[in-house]
Amino acid sequence: MSTVLMNGVFIPREEAKVDIEDRGYQFGDGIYEVIRVYNGKMFTAKEHFERLQASCEKINIPISFTVDNLTVLLEELIKRNALHNGIIYMQFTRGTSPRNHAFPTKEIAPTFVAYTKELNRPVTNLSNGVTAITVEDIRWFRCDIKSLNLLGNIMAKQKAAEAGCFESIQYRDLTVTEGSSSNIWVVKDQVIRTHEANQYILNGITRQKIVEICQKQGMEVKEEAFSIEDLIDADEVFLSSTTSEVTPIITINNVPVATGEVGEITRRLQDYFKEEIIAQCGELE
Template sequence: VKVILNDKIIDRSEAAIDIEDRGYQFGDGVYEVIRVYDGVLFTGDEHLERFYSSADKIKITVPFQKEELLELMNQLIQVNDVHDGSIYMQLTRGASPRNHVFPSADTKPVLTAYTKEVARPVESLENGVAAMVADDIRWLRCDIKSLNLLPNLLAKQAATEQGCYEAILHRNGLVTEGSASNAYIVVDGKIKTHPATNLILNGITRQVVARLCKENNIPFSEEAFTLEELRNADEIFVTSTTSEVMPVVKLDEREIGNGKPGQVTRKLQTLFVEEFESAKQA
């Protein structure tokens, strides 16, 4: 299989990263995961936009034009013959003798990307998943899609050990998002999700869902909600690039609603499938 290393597509076995790469040593870099449906990037422009924005927020200059980068990603998808899968891309500040201070301006950022086949989680989408509540112990710039994911990993691992799909995080009783997803409640037909502040990653799936709600007159409010509202919600769902619109039917061992995916969640799932189906044709 082929991967991207900087401006080249090479064999994965030939890709080498310096042991003093700042991504490796400090998590000093940013990344994106983009879905591929039927060989076509879904919301590629939006993901690239966020990639540049994340890089900019930590003062890394992406050494490519957006069009070049998109072209490179599409080439990789083609040579690897990806059908339903994803592309992971990351950019680090580059390799330089270890020092917290940024390296000299001539240090080149390092771009890597690879693809893989990923099936849609159809069974979970159909039946819903379990989630647990956990403390959000992350830093205050969760809007940056940075490589520093330790708090997210700890939360996801705790969830997995509890037999849960996701950990839904809160700060002082206010729900922020999932460990690797955005989180939503439905109460009386109305959707609530945390506003896109520094405390969450503004998911691309979240942005698609917000637009679909607007286009279909589904009440959608960017308003933080409490753990109590979460526990008493009619429906809960989480969204991400690979989870799509994922129903949460059990929270900390208690059923949500009647323990089955709710109507609003179902409606959004249908709209979401229509959305990526029509994006494939475009």
């Protein structure tokens, strides 16, 4: 029987219930985070907690948990569930109150839920690469907030699934934004590019780590918008996310990216990223 963390209390998963008038259920009025766990240790936990707090502030959800509080609670959750490799999913909603579009009174406490899930590293995808399609980005204009409102992302991901692909690469007015559940990168003439961190994308934690790695390793990286044409003309394309790490994209819309092989820059970034994981969480299996 697995354990869930609900409003700061550890309870059996079977007892974890949310009221039908919880605003997360009725309005998607909340935020979430997914943290990777390797060898029973959280990877980049502090960065995830800080982004969670920032998202809460942007939509005015008051939370009383500090980074230190969350660290202690989630480490205990990992221990209770004997999680070795996997993820922690956590979310805050604005709480439970009679259905009304306007915010409830300040006396209503947010609902906090966290649970674990076993998940191994995607070694096959990392090694061989994945396929993708392009789709129009139909989401709202505050993608920097990691909100529960994921319908646009889900529709894009479903289009990829129906096309037999791993990911959809989204664009607005022919400018590439991000994947349905990832950040997108292109490499051209040894220069690495990804969309700047503004309201049109989620500033992924893995994205941030890759930028740091590039700067530390002397690899040229530019955080700036690029077009569909740049995507198609790229020497290499890859995606990044908490669960996918640094995953090569080898075909887009059934057309090979360059030679259709995983590129040298992508391989180097995979190695550097793996070193970051090992430094925080120990040797990988």
